[in-house]
Amino acid sequence: MTLDESKLSHRFTERSGVRLHYVEAGEGPLVVLLHGFPELWYSWRHQIPALVEAGYRVIAPDMRGYNLSDKPAGVAAYASSELTADVAALIQAAGVERAAAVVGHDWGAGVAWPFAMRYPELLERLVILNxxxxATMLAALRTPRQLRKSWYMFFFQIPKLPELLLQSTDYALFRASVKNDPCRPGAVTEDDLARYLEAWSQPGALTATINYYRAAFRPSSLLESGKPPRVDAPVLIIWGEHDRYLGPEVAVPDPALAPNVRLVRIPDASHFAHYDRPEKVNQLLLDFLR
Structure with a gap:
């Protein structure tokens, strides 16, 4: 399904002095789509039209630090508490009591999980893609297998050097991730890649997006909500099995942390399952929402 950008509204909302950009389309129950790293709202180009056609209202933000959203300075601005409060602000700005679903991929999932912990009253369902x-990730980072896959997270802890390397190579690491990782040939076109490059080149964006990883490694940001890290809402986990960054063993959390989980593994999809198998992902998403 092709995205018709003429049917999208580009909007902004502000929270605590940080202006957040998002696209909105459709009418009906609200679905919030949270993109991953290093992406932007456009990563949901296959899901937005399918959801709108099915009768949903969709909000897909550029998370803080990305693309057209503000890029506040300092690592503390990217703490989990700030990122989840942004999602709450988006739902409140939409004028609804709660979202029918919050959907997160990669770092979007890294925000969606704690959002469901901190603000359970603001969503009905949670959908996670890779x-x-x-808590599962924290435990996995103690294993050699996941440490090897997550080398870049530790590299990003070095001040300034990651930014210098990425800029000097014309974002080669980022381009390889979104262009070469998907299993489906042509999943990301040159025109698509140009959209990502434009977002990465926004002033301050590179440091801001890497600051997500720096903030995550600060003790105050690790499961610090003050509430048990439990999600009682129904959860659909869609997992592309050809994931270079995450081992298959981290897909499902401890039932004590998320007792109402359905897992669907997609064997011919990568970390970017919504690029590789958009029709499959869309159908799973819509079936779960009904």
Whole structure:
């Protein structure tokens, strides 16, 4: 299904002095789509039209630090508490009591999981694409297998050097991730890639997006909500099995942390399952929402 950008509204809302950009389309129950790293709202180009056609209202933000959203300075601005409060602000700006679903991929999942913990009253369902529960990921980072896959997370802890390397190579690491990782040939076209490059080149964007990883490694940001890290809402986990960054063992959290989970593994999809198998992902999403 092709995205018709003429049917999208580009909007902004502000929280605590940070202006957040999002696209909106459709009418009906609200679905919030949270993109991953290093992406932008456009990563949901296959899901937005399918949801709108099915009768949903969709909001897909550029998360803070990305693309057209503000890029506040300092690592603390990207703490989990700030990121989840942004999602709450988006739902409140939409004028609804709660979202029918919050959908997160990769870092979007890294925000969606704690959002469901902190603000359970603001969503009915949670959908996760290749993004482990924070407690599951924390445990996995103690294993050699996941440490090897997550080398870049530790590299990003070095001040300034990652930014210099990425800029000097024309974002080669980012381009390889979104262009070469998907299993489906042509899943990301040159025109698509140009959209990503434009977003990465926004002033301050590179440091802001890497600051997500820096903030995540600060002790105050690890499961610090003050509430048990439990999600009682129904959860659909869609997992592309050809994931270079996450081992298959981190897909499902401890039932004590998320007792109402359905897992669907897609064997011919990568970390970017919504690029590789958009029709499959869309059908799973719509079936879960009904």
């Amino acid at each position: 993004g482990p529960h924070p």
